[in-house]
Every structure is written in C-alpha cells, then in structure tokens.
Amino acid sequence: MKLRALALALLPMGAMAQPYADGLDHIEIASLVQTAMAAEGMTGQPEVSEFRRFPACDTTPSVTNRSGNWRTVELRCDSPSAWARAVRTSAVMPQIERHDPRTAPLGEPVVTLTESLSKGTVIESRHLALKPIGQGTLEGLMTDPENVIGRKLMTNLGEGRPVLARHLEISWLVTEGTPVAIVFESAGMSILATGIAAENGQRGQIIAVRNTGSDRLIKAIVRERNKVAVSTKMN
Structure with missing residues (x-):
C-alpha cells in the first residue's frame, strides 16, 4: 500500500482522475513502472514492447516487485475484472553492504x-x-x-x-550447439551479438558461448530461452 500511494502521488493530477477504461498501452505501462521504481530509488528502464497492452482498470494499477527483486515487477488491478501482469526491467540492484x-x-x-x-x-x-x-x-x-x-x-x-x-x-534454457543471442551489458548500455552455446545451461548458470563475430569463446549467464548476458567483469 505504501508503494502504491507513492506511485499515485507522483502521477499527474489528470491521470489520477481518469481510470484506464480502454486498457493500458505500452507508454502507460512503462510510466507506471518507472514511477514505482523511482519512488524506491531504483534505476533502470522497463522492457515493454510497443505492441503490448493490458486490460482495462477502474483505478491506477498497483506496481510491486517480486521477492524484493526489481528486475521483474507485477502490475495488478481488481476492477472491473481482476488481473495481474509481469514486466521485466533493467533495474540495477543495489550493492549489499558488507558489515564488520x-x-x-x-x-x-x-x-x-x-x-x-x-x-x-x-x-x-x-x-x-x-x-x-x-x-x-x-x-x-x-x-x-x-x-x-x-x-x-x-x-x-x-x-x-x-x-x-x-x-x-533440470530446465535447460540453452542447449549445446544451438544459436543464442548475446547481450553485452556495460554502463547502462546493451549491445546484441550472436553466438553458439558451447554447453547446456539453466537460468542463472554461467556457461561457455562462442561469439560468432569474433570466434572467441566467452563466459555468459543464461537469462532466457536461447539468450545469454555478458558483463564487463566476466571475461
């Protein structure tokens, strides 16, 4: 409820008075997610396709994170019919403070x-x-x-x-020998490349991938089906 109240407070006055009777388009979805993230001091952008739409809602949908992780947020509405939808983000999770x-x-x-x-x-x-x-x-x-x-x-x-x-x-999202999309993540930017998986991988697992552009074998983290990510510190 606290998060929802903060999100509402940051919306324009006109938006609070107008229910989403015709549903939410990708711009409205992204705006709600960005507002909720900003209220919690999070940085990053929602990943919403321009073709994505959510059902109608008589009020402003609530926005919450999943298990404290802002890389996935959930929008919920109770009326006129209850629904919940998940949205991925590029949220940068804060570093954990190391105690004595x-x-x-x-x-x-x-x-x-x-x-x-x-x-x-x-x-x-x-x-x-x-x-x-x-x-x-x-x-x-x-x-x-x-x-x-x-x-x-x-x-x-x-x-x-x-x-x-x-x-x-076991749930292999990447299998050895199959093409994969490689996302290079650096300084808030993402660069896409193509590669071939050198081994099987589950979500979150670090595996070897061959970059087809450079023919170099690199380490990458499995993110989604046939999609891996590489950070600057990994190779």
Missing part, C-alpha cells in the same frame, strides 16, 4: 524457503525469501529468486532451507 564480521556476521543473501514444500511443488515467488548465510562457498546455492520461480522441486525441502541447484528439476 565482528559486529554483524552476515554473508551473501541466498534464496531460502518461507515454508516447507514437498517434492513436485512448482515454486512461486511467495515461497521464497533472500536471507544471508555465513561466509563460505556459494557453490550450488541460488542467489536470484528469478532463477528459481516456476521450477519444480525434486525433493522435500523444509522451511528456512537454502535452495540448491540440485533441489530443482
């Missing part, structure tokens, strides 16, 4: 369960929370809820337990 271990022994936040789940459960955002763990290896641990949401558990897992890659059903 002598006063606050916090480690890297990892994905944990908010409740006990049984084998075969498809994980939703409400099942997850980010909690810090003690210093040590992060091997197998999941640090981004977006890489866990929608996947199926391969074992029973208790409340508060960290989610490991081996707990999840």
